[in-house]
Each structure stands twice: as C-alpha cells, then as structure tokens.
Amino acid sequence: MTHPPLSPVDEQFTRDPFNTVKRYREQTPIMFNEALGCWMVFGYGLMKEALASPLMTNSPGAQGTEEQRAAFHQRCPNLGWVASRMTLDPEAHRARRRLINSAFSPAAIARQERQIAEVINVLCAPLLNGGIVDFATEISTWIPYQVVTNLMGVEHDSVARFREAALGWAHAYGVNNTPEQMAYYDQQTGILIEELRRMCADRQQAPKADLITDFIRAADEQRVPIDDIIITLCGLIATGSTATKHAIDLCVHSLLTHRDQLQLLRSERSLINNAVNELLRFRTPPKFVNRYALEDTEFGGQAVKKGDLLLLCSAAAEGDPAHFDHPETLDIRRDVSSALTFGHGPHYCVGTHMARTEIRFVLEFLLDRLPADIAVLTDRVTFNANNPLTFEIASLPIDTRC
Numbered sequence: 453m454t455h456p457p458l459s460p461v462d463e464q465f466t467r468d469p470f471n472t473v474k475r476y477r478e479q480t481p482i483m484f485n486e487a488l489g490c491w492m493v494f495g496y497g498l499m500k501e502a503l504a505s506p507l508m509t510n511s512p513g514a515q516g517t518e519e520q521r522a523a524f525h526q527r528c529p530n531l532g533w534v535a536s537r538m539t540l541d542p543e544a545h546r547a548r549r550r551l552i553n554s555a556f557s558p559a560a561i562a563r564q565e566r567q568i569a570e571v572i573n574v575l576c577a578p579l580l581n582g583g584i585v586d587f588a589t590e591i592s593t594w595i596p597y598q599v600v601t602n603l604m605g606v607e608h609d610s611v612a613r614f615r616e617a618a619l620g621w622a623h624a625y626g627v628n629n630t631p632e633q634m635a636y637y638d639q640q641t642g643i644l645i646e647e648l649r650r651m652c653a654d655r656q657q658a659p660k661a662d663l664i665t666d667f668i669r670a671a672d673e674q675r676v677p678i679d680d681i682i683i684t685l686c687g688l689i690a691t692g693s694t695a696t697k698h699a700i701d702l703c704v705h706s707l708l709t710h711r712d713q714l715q716l717l718r719s720e721r722s723l724i725n726n727a728v729n730e731l732l733r734f735r736t737p738p739k740f741v742n743r744y745a746l747e748d749t750e751f752g753g754q755a756v757k758k759g760d761l762l763l764l765c766s767a768a769a770e771g772d773p774a775h776f777d778h779p780e781t782l783d784i785r786r787d788v789s790s791a792l793t794f795g796h797g798p799h800y801c802v803g804t805h806m807a808r809t810e811i812r813f814v815l816e817f818l819l820d821r822l823p824a825d826i827a828v829l830t831d832r833v834t835f836n837a838n839n840p841l842t843f844e845i846a847s848l849p850i851d852t853r854c
C-alpha cells in the first residue's frame with residue numbers, strides 16, 4: 453500500500469515520530485515527495501551514507517537552478533546573502549571548522565561548566581517554588597540561548613532582540629513557509645547580521661574576554677574575512693539555541709514519563725551521560741537534516757538530479773530496527789554511540805559537548821533538587837507541529853508539589 457506523502461508539519465508525526473515513520477521506512481527507504489518537490493530518506497544506513505557523501509552538501513546555496521537562486525536572492529536578500537556565504541567548498545568548510553572547533557571542544561566546554569551550571573540553576577529555580585510550572589515556556593526557552601549569548605558576550609539589553617532575530621533566521625529553513633513569513637524571516641535575518649557586524653566592529657576596537665573577540669583574533673591570523681565570522685555566528689546562535697531548547701524539553705519529557713528509567717538513573721547516577729545520549733536518540737530533536745545533490749547521481753537506487761533537495765528523516769534512522777534493537781524502548785543502558793542525533797561526517801555537530809552538558813545539568817537539577825515524584829501533567833502536554841525543522845513541545849507542565 454502506498455502512503456500519502458509525509459508532511460514535516462504533520463501532527464501525528466510530531467507527537468509520535470517513531471510509529472509514524474515506520475510505515476514509510478517499511479515501504480521504501482527513499483521516496484520522492486511530490487507535494488514538497490523533494491526526496492525523503494527513511495532509514496539509518498541511507499541517512500548515514502548521505503551525511504558523509506561528497507556528492508551532497510547541506511548548503512542551501514546549492515538548491516535549485518541558478519535562475520531560481522537569483523529569484524530567491526531578489527525576494528529575500530538577507531537570507532540569500534547567508535545562503536550564498538554558506539556555500540563552501542570542502543577546504544573553506546574545514547577552515548571555518550578550525551575557527552570554531554577549539555571554542556567548542558570537550559576541554560573548552562569543561563572550562564565553561566561552572567557558568568553553564570549557574571545559568572541552569574538560576575533559570576530552573578522557579579521549579580523550587582512548588583506548584584505547576586510550564587517548563588517549555590517558562591524555563592527551557594532561555595537556557596541554551598543564555599548560554600550561547602553569554603559565550604559570545606551579547607550585551608544584556610540586546611538579548612531579546614537577538615533571540616527574535618535568531619528565531620527568524622532558523623525558521624526561514626521551513627519547507628512550506630508563506631511569502632509573508634519569508635519576508636519577515638528575511639527582515640529578522642538582516643537585523644541579526646547587522647547586530648553581529650556591530651559587535652565584531654566593537655571587539656576590533658575594544659577586545660573583550662568572549663567568543664567574538666577570540667574569533668576576530670583567529671580570523672586575523674588565518675585571514676578569514678569578517679563576513680565569514682558573521683555567518684559562523686549566525687549558525688551558532690540559531691542552532692545552538694533553538695535545537696538545544698527543544699532537545700532539553702524532549703529529554704525532560706521522556707525521562708519523567710518513563711518512571712522505570714528515571715528510577716534506574718536515580719539509583720545509578722553513573723549512567724547520566726549515556727542517559728542523555730539515549731534520550732536524544734529516543735526523541736531525536738531534528739525532524740530532518742537537509743542535503744542538496746551537487747551532481748546528477750544514483751542514490752538508494754533512485755536517479756537524483758543536481759540541485760535536488762533530500763530530507764533525511766532523523767526519527768526514521770534513530771528508530772530503525774535494522775540498526776537498534778527494540779528502538780521504541782527507552783533504555784538508558786543501551787550503546788548509542790552510533791546514533792545520528794548530531795549528524796555524521798564532515799558536518800558533525802560542533803555543539804555536541806555544549807548541548808549534552810546543558811541537558812545533563814538540567815537532568816541533575818531535576819534529580820537533585822526536586823521531590824522524587826515530580827510528574828509531567830501528560831494530558832496537558834502539547835506539541836507544535838508547525839515547526840518543520842525540529843520536534844517541538846509547546847507546553848510541558850510539570851507538577852512540582854508532590
């Protein structure tokens with residue numbers, strides 16, 4: 453039986469990804485989605501292959517024909533500018549990674565741990581007051597954003613403006629945005645670019661102890677243009693804050709609704725790092741990872757054309773029984789070292805250590821500071837299916853009065 457094409461904003465997919473994608477994966481690991489005009493990939497093996505393939509790029513600047521790109525640039529000049537600067541050949545990509553890697557290495561994040569813990573302790577404090585707290589709207593929304601903007605040295609009075617602009621940029625990647633939404637996201641992206649340009653100019657005049665100053669110094673030595681720094685910072689703000697926020701909510705929800713695993717973690721605290729990884733596999737935050745074909749090529753037995761978009765379905769890979777035994781079971785003892793949550797290959801996520809550290813501290817706060825029987829009010833949990841990029845919990849009420 454052929455199933456109707458999967459929509460990234462499908463409600464059922466957002467609420468129950470593993471079960472929803474199962475039937476597509478069983479039908480075929482790659483199919484053309486006529487409604488969206490792109491390929492969808494469902495399965496661990498093929499997703500891993502696409503992530504590492506030199507014939508594919510994650511750069512939106514490679515999408516479509518030259519005419520289509522020029523038209524997009526005209527409609528959305530700021531997004532077009534970001535997309536064109538993100539189109540990197542492998543050597544330029546490696547140079548950009550060199551710029552970022554040291555700031556996000558395990559050692560660098562370990563040095564940041566005290567500050568990250570402080571942010572989490574302050575922002576999670578309302579949970580200590582007793583009562584029902586909506587974790588998704590009142591708490592998690594600020595955690596990764598505060599961590600990443602602290603690291604960059606964003607001034608206090610710019611934080612809210614930055615957040616709006618970063619969200620605008622992140623949402624521009626939606627697959628079915630309206631022209632009005634795109635115009636708004638383009639405007640926000642312009643604001644983000646200008647703010648970052650101003651901060652880079654400030655740091656050139658008056659260096660500080662922050663990431664932007666470090667980038668400016670490294671860029672001087674490595675002759676990296678300022679525009680490249682701005683693009684890199686745009687990426688760090690958007691992915692570093694939105695993906696991690698949703699990841700924190702999903703992990704908290706999964707752990708608190710699987711009491712056996714919560715109990716196991718309480719009794720064996722050494723499992724905490726593995727628990728974070730398994731929680732991230734079990735409710736993997738990205739809906740899809742994008743790839744664009746650089747050449748006409750055969751992929752998964754299909755003829756893929758240069759410029760075609762492939763949406764690699766993360767939940768279909770993380771829930772693939774050909775790779776994980778009983779993938780639908782949350783098992784914090786499971787070996788999840790091969791999970792694709794943070795990607796694979798040359799674009800493997802820069803922020804893994806930072807994201808895992810934030811999630812670990814949040815879980816430790818719940819385990820150490822709150823009553824053992826705190827509970828999610830499951831009938832009041834809602835999801836936002838409209839986010840086409842990331843699984844998003846809209847409301848996560850937690851009862852801390854127990």
Ligand code: HEM
Binds near residue numbers: 691803
């Ligand atoms: C749980 C939270 C996160 C998840 C699930 C996640 C997931 C991912 C994935 C799947 C990729 C690969 C994209 C691709 O192959 O096209 C990626 C790349 C990336 N991530 Fe993350 N990420 C998270 C948190 C962060 C954080 C905290 C930062 C930084 C502050 C960050 C920065 C980046 C950057 C810069 C890239 C691009 C790397 C490149 O192209 O070389 N991410 N992330």
